[in-house]
Amino acid sequence: MRADRIFVYGAAAGLAGDRLLGDPRRGHPVAAFGRAAGAVERVLWRDHRGRGALHTAVCAGGAVAAATLAARAVRRSSLASAALTAAATWAVVGGTTLGREATAIGDALAAGDVEAARERLPHLCGRDPQALDEQQIARAVVESVAENTSDAVVGALVWGAVAGVPGLVGFRAVNTLDAMVGHKSPRHRRYGWASARLDDVAGWPGARLTAALAAACGPDPRGAVRAWRADAGKHPSPNAGPVEASFAGALGVRLGGTLSYGGRVEHRPVLGGEGRAVEFGDIGRAVRLSRRVGTLALVVCAGARLTVGALKRRRA
Numbered sequence: 001m002r003a004d005r006i007f008v009y010g011a012a013a014g015l016a017g018d019r020l021l022g023d024p025r026r027g028h029p030v031a032a033f034g035r036a037a038g039a040v041e042r043v044l045w046r047d048h049r050g051r052g053a054l055h056t057a058v059c060a061g062g063a064v065a066a067a068t069l070a071a072r073a074v075r076r077s078s079l080a081s082a083a084l085t086a087a088a089t090w091a092v093v094g095g096t097t098l099g100r101e102a103t104a105i106g107d108a109l110a111a112g113d114v115e116a117a118r119e120r121l122p123h124l125c126g127r128d129p130q131a132l133d134e135q136q137i138a139r140a141v142v143e144s145v146a147e148n149t150s151d152a153v154v155g156a157l158v159w160g161a162v163a164g165v166p167g168l169v170g171f172r173a174v175n176t177l178d179a180m181v182g183h184k185s186p187r188h189r190r191y192g193w194a195s196a197r198l199d200d201v202a203g204w205p206g207a208r209l210t211a212a213l214a215a216a217c218g219p220d221p222r223g224a225v226r227a228w229r230a231d232a233g234k235h236p237s238p239n240a241g242p243v244e245a246s247f248a249g250a251l252g253v254r255l256g257g258t259l260s261y262g263g264r265v266e267h268r269p270v271l272g273g274e275g276r277a278v279e280f281g282d283i284g285r286a287v288r289l290s291r292r293v294g295t296l297a298l299v300v301c302a303g304a305r306l307t308v309g310a311l312k313r314r315r316a
Helices: 003-020 029-044 049-073 076-093 096-112 114-121 136-181 193-217 221-234 241-249 281-315
Strands: 255-261 264-271
Touching: 003 096, 003 136, 003 281, 029 049, 029 076, 029 114, 029 136, 029 193, 049 076, 049 114, 049 136, 049 193, 076 136, 096 114, 096 136, 096 281, 114 136, 114 193, 136 193, 136 255, 136 281, 193 241, 193 281, 221 241, 241 255, 241 264, 241 281
Parallel strands: none
Antiparallel strands: 255 264
16 A cells, blocks of 8 residues: 555544544553653753753654654554554544533533633643633633644644654654743743744644634634734744634634733733634634534645655656
């Protein structure tokens, strides 16, 4: 079986596995990677960019090397290669768990149980839930669904199409490192610089594809494109900006504004300024949009991989 078809069959099976099963409840490979990266940080940490770059190289490079060895070990068997691709895809994408967590918070808000929503919010994002009211919680959830559609689904599929199993695993490793050390806390302001910048580079293509697909399959395509063009550049993140702006325009809501991370208050520009304030009912709409975007991303990435493969065979 050709390599392009191996990716297509494996990625489709892996995404289907995520849709049916969600993340494994125990022994999640990403959690194991996080524990290993934490152990490396305890050994290497200094308040220095160079040490942080070494941490990034050791952790991300080690993950890619292990994935490469695994792919080489099964390359003589098309079935085993497709199975490895499916397993890697299932392990690195997290769209179903994202939707479940967001829906649980939306259900709590719908029932008027703001405290329950606050308790669940840390499962989804790193904001201080006690500083948020009902509307702000709903907005935080919609923003997290938008950003994680790119980080937890589309970006991984893009790099899987480019580099197979090492691409899938490498993207998730880089994204996990950014979540662990890439934020601007006093401990990680310098140490996490390399992880944050590498995540910006790795996430660039997936974020633009996510924004484009949200515009293509969202309720208001013109609004999504308008918000993307007008507001994406205002966001401090080069990748979250296009995604959140496109989701805001597609759903007809306003995102951004004041938020709190670990006691640090940020005042971000408003995205989708023509829209209305987010309501708890918009969480379900965002989750449905996220699922559509994930499905279309698989179609686009599979089609691109097959097309490139066909072009290479014609030139050979």
